[in-house]
Structure formats: structure tokens, C-alpha cells
Amino acid sequence: MSVWTLGLNHTTAPLDLRGRFAFALDQMAPTLQSLRSSFATGRHPQVEAAIISTCNRTEIYCAAEHAALDHTVGWLAENGGVAPALLRSHSYTLHDDEAARHAFRVASGLDSMVLGEAQILGQMKDAVRAAETAGALGSTLNQLFQRSFAVAKEVRTATEIGAHSISMAAAAVRLAGQLFEDLHQTRVLFVGAGEMIDLAATHFAAKDPKSIAIANRTLERGEKLASRFGGEAMRLADLPNRLAEFDIVVSCTASTLPIIGLGAVERALKARKHRPMFMVDLAVPRDIEPEVKALEDIYLYTVDDLAQVVQQGQANRQAAVAQAEVIIDAGVQSFMHWLRQRGTVPLIQQLNAQTDEWRAAEMARARKLLAKGEPVDAVLEAMSRGLTQKMLHGALAELHAGDATSREQTAQTISRLFLRKER
Incomplete structure (x- = not known):
């Protein structure tokens, strides 16, 4: 699973250009539908999306099996009536850990014109609610934003980042x-x-x-x-x-x-x-x-x-910024660990389905033997042997396949998976 961000803000784009990409909150549902529909063909059939649009920034957050930054740039450029090259020159694109870091910094007020201001957090929450209402928010982006809010809360609690902010x-x-x-x-x-x-x-x-x-x-x-x-x-x-x-x-x-x-x-x-x-x-x-x-x-x-x-008084808050960045780093590492784990979910689901199928087959066989009057101990023995044979069949077949190098690698993997000593 990948997450990516396309954005432009007060540091990258002039006011009039930002105005071309302003999206009203009450029109967010059709806007998100348009964005997600544009991904509907090719290798991006299911894309989660959310859009944050304020006076200082417009940012698109997406999640899908594969990142599609070029497509996202093309959609936003067309929506704003500008050439993609012009948009690229005034925007930023971020992927995975950098996208997460950016979301955490925005929520914490570290990327705002007014360092430490709290208004952006409320605007992000409004954007997330709008995306959720529109059915555009899946588990990955929901996790990203919920972690953003938690990090922002910790930053404001543990540091003085907003102590002297000027709205x-x-x-x-x-x-x-x-x-x-x-x-x-x-x-x-x-x-x-x-x-x-x-x-x-x-x-x-x-x-x-x-x-x-x-x-x-x-x-x-x-x-x-x-x-x-x-x-x-x-x-x-x-x-x-x-x-x-x-x-x-x-x-x-x-x-x-x-x-x-x-x-x-x-x-x-x-x-x-x-x-x-x-x-x-x-x-x-x-x-x-x-x-x-x-x-x-x-x-x-x-x-x-x-x-x-x-920007006056920025120097007084640099120590708080350093503290906030440490909190954000920890948040990014935690999110990326969660995201990488999400990549193994389909395999885990397949393994569970396969073992359930084997178990059901052996249970059915055992019931038939019991119905015929076979001894319970003999039936249990047969069932356990049948299950272990099914589980080991693929691994044993791989040990006898391929060249010497691949067999050695397979042997090491099987030893690590099946011969672990219980602690």
C-alpha cells in the first residue's frame, strides 16, 4: 500500500495561483468523486482520497496499491485550468514516509504561516469528515489522519510551539x-x-x-x-x-x-x-x-x-520546533511500520483461508470415520497426520526443486519457520 501527497501552499505558490485550486467544503463530495473516478481505469481502480483546502494551502492525500503522482498532478492541473508543468513548478509531491511526515507537521502547526497556530488542525478535521462522508476515506488514510491528530495533540501538550503564535x-x-x-x-x-x-x-x-x-x-x-x-x-x-x-x-x-x-x-x-x-x-x-x-x-x-x-517571534519557538520534530519522527516510524504490515494482509488472509479449507476437509473425513465406528484415538491420529501432511507438502516439495543454491535458501527459510524452539 502506498500513500502520496500533492500540494501547494503559501511558500510555493502566489496567492492568485492558489486561488485557482480552492475547493469549498460544501462541494467536497463531488470534487472527491471526480478525483477518484479519474483513477477508475488502469492499475488504480481503488483510490482513497482527501483534500485539504484553506487560504494558505491546497493538498490532496491519496492511498492505493500503487502511487500515481503524475495522474494526481494532471487531475489538479486540469481542475485549475493550468498546464501541469506550471503546477509542478509551484507544488510539492511526497510519498510514503515523507507524506506522513508532512501531514503530521501540518496538523501540528509546523508548516503554517503562523508557526504553531491551531486553526489548521480544525480545518484538517473538517476535511477528513468531508472525505469520510463522501465515502472516499479508507482504512489507510483514516489511520494516517488519526495518527496526525494524535501527534498534533502530543506536540501541543509536550512543547510550547503555540505559546507566542500571532494569528x-x-x-x-x-x-x-x-x-x-x-x-x-x-x-x-x-x-x-x-x-x-x-x-x-x-x-x-x-x-x-x-x-x-x-x-x-x-x-x-x-x-x-x-x-x-x-x-x-x-x-x-x-x-x-x-x-x-x-x-x-x-x-x-x-x-x-x-x-x-x-x-x-x-x-x-x-x-x-x-x-x-x-x-x-x-x-x-x-x-x-x-x-x-x-x-x-x-x-x-x-x-x-x-x-x-x-513571522515575528519565530526565534523564540525554535527550541519547541526541535522538540516537536522528535515527536513527529516517532509518529512517522510508527505509521510506516503499520503501513508495511498492511502489505502482508492479503497473504495472511490467503493462508488463513487455505488452512481453514484443510481443517474442514480433515474434520469431514474424521466425522465419516467416527460414523463408521472407528476408534476415537485412531480417528484423531489420522486427522492430525492428515493436517501436518497438508501443511508440510509445499515446503517438502520446494526442498526437492530447483538448483543447489535455491534449495539451500529454501532449507534456511524452512528451518527458520518450522524448527524454531519454543521459549
């Missing part, structure tokens, strides 16, 4: 504080109502801004989030007309196209008499058109722009 939301607040002297006097708009917006709103609310508003496609969900922060909810359709009211705009939706365009921002700036606006686009693909960044009085940051802020 994307906290980084956004820090940058906004550099532009506005007093965040207490600002009006903040959040576009979307998902987990990232919830986190960002929590951080900004702690600064007690003048007002908070939530713009969301579903008004009811926006109202639910806004009520937690004493804010107002508005429909997404009203956003262009009200954009000028806000000093800070933080957006993160699942839209496949930008929802805040250049024209809307230009009109908002004119209405504000060019008072500065701080904008954060946490979405992949983008929510805010990239041309907005060139406007004077606009301070627009994407997830990639926040990298320098969130």
Missing part, C-alpha cells in the same frame, strides 16, 4: 493600529460570517471600536454573528452603497470572484474625502480586486502580505 486576525489588528492612532474611534466592517471572520471580529472587538457591522449573503447568519459583538448586520448587496462609512474592512468569503471592486472603492474614497481606509482580504480566491491596492489612501493587505508580521 492572522491579531496581525491585522496590529497593522490597523499602525495606521489609526486610536482604534476605539474606528468603524469596522466584516464581510462574510465564517470561522476566519469570527476570529477577526473577536480580535477587533477587543479594541472596542466605535461600531461593528457584518455584511453577509445570508442576513440571518450575519445577524447571529453581529449580535455577539453588539454590531449590525447588512446584506451583501448593500455593501457598495455603504462602503464609505467604514475605516476598516476585513473580508473573507467563499466567493469565486471578487465582491469588492475597484469602482466601488474609488467611489467610497471620494465620499470619504480621501480619509484612509484599511482593508484586509483574507479570502482565497481574492474578495477584493488587486487593483485596489494601487489607490492612494488605501492600505490593502492579503494573507500573503501578513506573512512578515506573523
Whole structure:
């Protein structure tokens, strides 16, 4: 059995390219079905699969009898509308122990833009649940991910890997504080109502801004989030007309196209008499058109722009990283031992089936002899002799076959298997 990973993340691919490979969680079932169906011919009839898609990464995890990395690259490239060569230049492919090591590092927060952040673990669990619901998760990937979660828990318990991590939301607040002297006097708009917006709103609310508003496609969900922060909810359709009211705009939706365009921002700036606006686009693909960044009085940051802020304090956590890597190494070795054992399962099943067949035949023969009135001891003797002859027949035949070298190797193997002394 083989496991393999194809991925691209914030270190290998620019934001706009990552946006081409963003998969919505609620569409994961048909996406996984498409991926698995593409393997249905040739030497890969049964492939387990799971896809992790976040603002910083898209990763495909697969397991099958034989690895098919080239095929996986081809499928993802076609799905994103790019040439396979371009995808290869911005992605990574990992196999067996390296795939396991990567999964463990991702779950533990060691591969994140924010070292030690915990959000990725929840996102991985969501991806695994989606794969399981779609019927795409088999025993091998299930074992890989469950071990990933266990390793992540041990890393967070035994080390201080996340002790000083700065979340994307906290980084956004820090940058906004550099532009506005007093965040207490600002009006903040959040576009979307998902987990990232919830986190960002929590951080900004702690600064007690003048007002908070939530713009969301579903008004009811926006109202639910806004009520937690004493804010107002508005429909997404009203956003262009009200954009000028806000000093800070933080957006993160699942839209496949930008929802805040250049024209809307230009009109908002004119209405504000060019008072500065701080904008954060946490979405992949983008929510805010990239041309907005060139406007004077606009301070627009994407997830990639926040990298320098969130990397501060990395040196303080290097000792914890070293400890975490030791835990991960042990986890990888344990998983690979399990995976190698899985390779002998079909042979074990065949051996069990064969011995059951022999046992059933000898039992049937013994019952017939007993029915004829044969002595019990004689029947048991015959049954035991019949079983041992059946078990040894293949080994004895091999001892008399082949050349001298092969017979010697066979003799050593048979001695090791059948002549072991009980301890």
C-alpha cells in the first residue's frame, strides 16, 4: 500500500495561483468523486482520497496499491485550468514516509504561516469528515489522519510551539493600529460570517471600536454573528452603497470572484474625502480586486502580505520546533511500520483461508470415520497426520526443486519457520 501527497501552499505558490485550486467544503463530495473516478481505469481502480483546502494551502492525500503522482498532478492541473508543468513548478509531491511526515507537521502547526497556530488542525478535521462522508476515506488514510491528530495533540501538550503564535486576525489588528492612532474611534466592517471572520471580529472587538457591522449573503447568519459583538448586520448587496462609512474592512468569503471592486472603492474614497481606509482580504480566491491596492489612501493587505508580521517571534519557538520534530519522527516510524504490515494482509488472509479449507476437509473425513465406528484415538491420529501432511507438502516439495543454491535458501527459510524452539 502506498500513500502520496500533492500540494501547494503559501511558500510555493502566489496567492492568485492558489486561488485557482480552492475547493469549498460544501462541494467536497463531488470534487472527491471526480478525483477518484479519474483513477477508475488502469492499475488504480481503488483510490482513497482527501483534500485539504484553506487560504494558505491546497493538498490532496491519496492511498492505493500503487502511487500515481503524475495522474494526481494532471487531475489538479486540469481542475485549475493550468498546464501541469506550471503546477509542478509551484507544488510539492511526497510519498510514503515523507507524506506522513508532512501531514503530521501540518496538523501540528509546523508548516503554517503562523508557526504553531491551531486553526489548521480544525480545518484538517473538517476535511477528513468531508472525505469520510463522501465515502472516499479508507482504512489507510483514516489511520494516517488519526495518527496526525494524535501527534498534533502530543506536540501541543509536550512543547510550547503555540505559546507566542500571532494569528492572522491579531496581525491585522496590529497593522490597523499602525495606521489609526486610536482604534476605539474606528468603524469596522466584516464581510462574510465564517470561522476566519469570527476570529477577526473577536480580535477587533477587543479594541472596542466605535461600531461593528457584518455584511453577509445570508442576513440571518450575519445577524447571529453581529449580535455577539453588539454590531449590525447588512446584506451583501448593500455593501457598495455603504462602503464609505467604514475605516476598516476585513473580508473573507467563499466567493469565486471578487465582491469588492475597484469602482466601488474609488467611489467610497471620494465620499470619504480621501480619509484612509484599511482593508484586509483574507479570502482565497481574492474578495477584493488587486487593483485596489494601487489607490492612494488605501492600505490593502492579503494573507500573503501578513506573512512578515506573523513571522515575528519565530526565534523564540525554535527550541519547541526541535522538540516537536522528535515527536513527529516517532509518529512517522510508527505509521510506516503499520503501513508495511498492511502489505502482508492479503497473504495472511490467503493462508488463513487455505488452512481453514484443510481443517474442514480433515474434520469431514474424521466425522465419516467416527460414523463408521472407528476408534476415537485412531480417528484423531489420522486427522492430525492428515493436517501436518497438508501443511508440510509445499515446503517438502520446494526442498526437492530447483538448483543447489535455491534449495539451500529454501532449507534456511524452512528451518527458520518450522524448527524454531519454543521459549
